[in-house]
Amino acid sequence: LKTDAHCNLARRPLVAPLVSVALAMLASSCKKDDPTGTAPAVTSAAAASVDRAPLKVAFTYVGPVGDAGWTFAHDRARKTAAEKYGAAKVTTTFVESVPESADAERVFRDLVDQGHQLIFGTTFGYMEAMLKVAKEFEDVRFEHATGYKRSKNLRTYDSRTYEGAYLAGIVAGSVTKSNVLGVVASIPIPEVIRNIDSFTLGAQSQKPEVTTKVVWINRWFDPPKEGEAAQALLNQGADVLLQNTDSSAVLQTAEKAGKLAFGWDSDMSKFGPNAHLASAVINWAPYYEKAIGEALDGTWTTGQTWWGVKEGAIDLVSLSDKIPEPARAKVADVKAGLAAGTYDIWKGPVVDQAGKTVLEPGAVATDEFLLGINFYVKGVEGSLPTSK
């Protein structure tokens, strides 16, 4: 009855004997080459020139690509970026369902071995593995999404998902009747806590008395658990749900129960025609185009990037008819303000759960402040799980 491992969907092989099978699958069947044109390898060999060979770019995903969610958003951007440069210049490969464990390191090493020159890791849990492999292969460039550890050939990038959460919060605050919102949260890291807080702040900008309940499931992708957590929140009176997990299960649970919810990371309107209020989406394509472009022309250097509405990386799309007109106008205003750089979501006074002022009136949060958020704002219920 060693069930914990079984629950860890798609992240860890099911049982010990399966490890080798899973690894073999990672190496072969899960991996799909996706050249956007015809046989680039042959032409490059004929050209007999190293710098004319297409740049080999690899992406590693934590879940299956599927039809929606975090990994789907990354993969769509991969395709867009690959199309922009064409198969003669760039070939892209992806490996899906790579667990956030020692297996990740093997996958990265394998990708280097196959001659990839630019490798993207798209989940927080790859951080140590990428750091280690990047140190070993200094001529390969690594890009890590949502991480904070860098080296001279490992840089980090992220999107300001909290802007999407805030916009969703405005909508949630305008439609909630019970004044209780629910968030199905994944793993207690600043990114997720920041999203819960921003969602709550957005809702409170419409209705100050709104509170948010949170359930942590300690997984990024576990649809049955996501659904159960959503059900628990609905049972406790929450009538609008947001999830910081990767599947559409929360939205579908809201649909079944006749309540409201959002899509996250990609447009999920088709999963809950009645429940869907809007989708907070991430568009990674501008960043992937930039990164590949820099690798192609040799201007790639380490650093960090954090893009949001302003750079076209974050948006709130597919707004439902259920959203009242004033809230729509407010969403449009905030979006315009964020794009122009004139609107600040995290602007004082901001008070934390315990009543302590964390941002003085008028003060605007710096990126450093935002990256380190480790507290719930006033109105979020429960206590924060202690993370490492």
Place this chain on the structure above:
Amino acid sequence: MDTLSLLLAASIDAGTAIALASLGLLLNERSGIVNLGAEGMLLVAAIAGFATVVHTHDNFAGFVAGAAAGAALAAIFGVLVIWLNTNQYATGLAASLFGTGVSAFVGVPYTQESLGEHPASAIPGLSEVPWIGPALFRHHPIVIFTALLAVGLSWWLSRARSGLVLRGVGESPETAHALGYPVRRIRLACVVAGGGLCGLAGAYTSIIYTPLWVEGMTAGKGWIALALTTFATWRPLRALAGAYLFGGVTMLQLHLQGEGVNVPSQLLAMLPYVATILVLVFISRNPALVRANMPASIGKPFYPGA
């Protein structure tokens, strides 16, 4: 009060897949066959049911397809262990690995596909009773069916002639054979029926409970059902209660988090397993009772000629 009623309803929904699978395995084991392939049957049925609903938009067809897929995998297992006398444990493990792999492979194009809308189901009249209605009578028919099935099986195994014959086959296949009962065919029927019930459990998981297909989505429910069968000392009503208890603690730990209870969520996530084991160990603490209920020929091959 209202919250408690909803919590009870959610617990029953959460426990139903395990209950169905557990009842199927119980039927298997009462006839003397242990099928460790439960997880594989659940997964094969989950993708078969899901894919059928995607193409036909008919939930009923999905359940039929799921049950058929579970039964088919069970039939292969049954022929191997009953006629060819392969080792039941090894064959079951192989069936489990096979089912897990095949479902993942077949399921790739269906990953995160949408099933569209689901009408809510409720029993007219009874579902309007305050408190009890929302807790017990606003479920999908398969949930109600599972509870009735446990009661029916319990009666059948202890009262009906055919049920007693089945138990006889499990207790002493040689005696049943000498009395002229077709031991192998009876065992195969039980294995196939058990596979069908595991199939229903899988289809319920992917069509109703979490209307999605994801690789490995049954998350070990088959293994839990296997353990539950033993801990419930092969009694249908105890298996049903154990499954609901598991569902209850699963929902309770999420509920406590929503209430803001300050306990590490990782610890809470462990609770369903711990609680179910503790309670069932307590129930089955008397070894004589367990032995008395345990089918005597379980796991042992049967050679009619010998």
